[in-house]
Amino acid sequence: MKxxxxxxxxxxxxxxxNQMEGAYNEDGKGLSxxxxxxxxxxxPITDEPTDDNMxxxxxxxxxxxxxxxxxxxxMGFKVFRISIAWTRIFPLGDELVPNEKGLQFYDxxxxxxxxxxxxxxxxxxxxxxxxxxxxxxxGWKNRKMIDFYERxxxxxxxxxxxKVKYWLTFNEINSILHAPFMSGGIATAKEKLTKQxxxxxxxxxxxxxxxxxxxxxxxxxxxKVGCMxxxxxxxxxxxxxxxxxxxxxxxxxxxxxxxxxxRGYYPSYAKRLFKENGVEIQMHDGDExxxxxxxxFISFSYYMSICETSDEIKEMGAxxxxxxxxxxxxxxxxxxxxxxxxxxxxxxxxxxxxYQKPLFIVENGLGAVDELIxxxxxxxxxxxxxxIKYLNDHLVQVGEAIQDGxxxxxxxxxxxxxxxxxxxxxxxxxxxxxYVDRHDDGSGTLERYRKKSFNWYKEVISSRGGNL
Ligand code: BGP
Numbered sequence: 362m363k364x365x366x367x368x369x370x371x372x373x374x375x376x377x378x379n380q381m382e383g384a385y386n387e388d389g390k391g392l393s394x395x396x397x398x399x400x401x402x403x404x405p406i407t408d409e410p411t412d413d414n415m416x417x418x419x420x421x422x423x424x425x426x427x428x429x430x431x432x433x434x435x436m437g438f439k440v441f442r443i444s445i446a447w448t449r450i451f452p453l454g455d456e457l458v459p460n461e462k463g464l465q466f467y468d469x470x471x472x473x474x475x476x477x478x479x480x481x482x483x484x485x486x487x488x489x490x491x492x493x494x495x496x497x498x499x500g501w502k503n504r505k506m507i508d509f510y511e512r513x514x515x516x517x518x519x520x521x522x523x524k525v526k527y528w529l530t531f532n533e534i535n536s537i538l539h540a541p542f543m544s545g546g547i548a549t550a551k552e553k554l555t556k557q558x559x560x561x562x563x564x565x566x567x568x569x570x571x572x573x574x575x576x577x578x579x580x581x582x583x584x585k586v587g588c589m590x591x592x593x594x595x596x597x598x599x600x601x602x603x604x605x606x607x608x609x610x611x612x613x614x615x616x617x618x619x620x621x622x623x624r625g626y627y628p629s630y631a632k633r634l635f636k637e638n639g640v641e642i643q644m645h646d647g648d649e650x651x652x653x654x655x656x657x658f659i660s661f662s663y664y665m666s667i668c669e670t671s672d673e674i675k676e677m678g679a680x681x682x683x684x685x686x687x688x689x690x691x692x693x694x695x696x697x698x699x700x701x702x703x704x705x706x707x708x709x710x711x712x713x714x715x716y717q718k719p720l721f722i723v724e725n726g727l728g729a730v731d732e733l734i735x736x737x738x739x740x741x742x743x744x745x746x747x748x749i750k751y752l753n754d755h756l757v758q759v760g761e762a763i764q765d766g767x768x769x770x771x772x773x774x775x776x777x778x779x780x781x782x783x784x785x786x787x788x789x790x791x792x793x794x795x796y797v798d799r800h801d802d803g804s805g806t807l808e809r810y811r812k813k814s815f816n817w818y819k820e821v822i823s824s825r826g827g828n829l
Contacts, residue, residue: 370769370772373772376441381422384421389462390449391492391493392410393490394542403540403543406542420780421807426470430473432815433778439480442482442723444483445485454513468524472524482771483528485530525584528584533589534563537559538563539682545566557639561642564648567618573586587659588656595666595685616628626649662723665700665704678693678697719769719770721771731791733798775792779799794818798810
């Protein structure tokens with residue numbers, strides 16, 4: 362591609378605390394919903410942490426962050442997306458005084474990033490609701506969560522106002538539709554959760570997100586706050602008008618979240634969606650006013666696209682958090698996620714057409730099984746050409762979208778260093794440029810090794826995508 366990405370393009374990678382930090386009970390950290398879901402976001406819940414939960418040790422980033430950030434700096438990272446574990450700051454979630462050791466840990470991590478001129482991009486809540494809030498309050502179903510979140514974000518913004526410029530309020534906020542416990546700390550079983558309770562919980566999160574944006578801007582007007590949505594373009598299976606309409610409806614069930622974040626009010630189509638599902642949002646005085654605190658940018662994850670049909674479904678495909686009808690024109694990853702680089706250009710264009718706001722691709726990547734081998738010089742590495750191809754093809758489409766006129770702030774592929782999978786809770790499914798020697802049976806040295814893609818990405822960054 363004869364094209365250079367903008368000089369100020371934020372190249373980097375993305376991670377989340379619960380999938381990499383480990384140290385689940387160190388320095389005053391409380392338990393989060395992740396500590397009792399050893400089989401991943403959709404698996405059964407245990408009474409307390411069990412040894413088979415890979416997230417309890419993760420990749421031990423808590424103790425190895427200096428070594429890891431140094432490697433990311435070597436690749437030329439301009440930005441590093443991490444999340445803060447809510448339970449390091451407020452171990453239970455509803456107490457008044459934060460845990461100083463937890464706050465200090467992130468100070469140290471941010472200082473380490475800034476040492477290499479890497480901007481931290483911080484997700485405030487990434488599938489890590491304090492377990493106490495899930496058990497006692499039923500998570501975001503309860504309006505009290507807005508107060509706990511407000512205290513949490515105010516603590517973060519005050520503490521890190523001079524270190525962190527970019528913030529995301531909730532990871533993949535629309536995932537609550539499909540994974541209410543992992544995403545929203547809602548302990549009520551999914552099957553028993555009424556649409557009324559679900560959309561009320563969503564309303565609480567949307568108000569909390571707007572409140573966070575307001576507080577951030579008051580504390581430091583230079584801080585930029587974004588929403589974070591799981592983006593999955595939906596294509597009609599055929600040009601049948603019925604398919605087109607169903608596609609629009611499925612799309613809107615997700616767009617509702619960005620619509621409220623960007624426009625500052627519920628879209629007109631929500632009326633019918635709520636009516637047909639027997640939903641009546643309980644608004645408090647001031648909610649509508651609060652929602653007007655709209656985000657500075659829109660961030661999203663992109664892994665795949667899906668289809669929709671009005672006919673009987675022939676074949677469903679697997680998917681990121683929610684599955685979709687299979688597209689016969691696409692190949693899939695080993696986990697059945699359909700690979701669609703052009704879909705990324707499509708989603709960038711449609712979101713930009715809709716909102717005219719800067720977009721940030723904060724997740725993208727290929728989950729794959731990697732094999733550690735020794736190269737001719739005797740160095741351990743992984744020949745991950747499949748990953749290079751996936752990322753290269755997607756970045757070409759980002760370049761196309763920029764040339765289409767879309768304002769793209771940056772690109773942080775998921776799991777830039779191997780970490781535990783959110784859906785399967787395994788380390789078998791890897792995304793990184795850096796291999797971590799840890800395996801699902803608990804074995805491994807936790808040593809880090811540069812994969813082939815490490816050098817490829819380093820070159821992409823230094824050439825500003827000129828060689829894609
Ligand atoms: C997104 C989550 C991440 C991450 C990613 C890959 O939904 O925001 O936390 O894990 O998907 O998914 P998985 O780990 O299931 O392969």
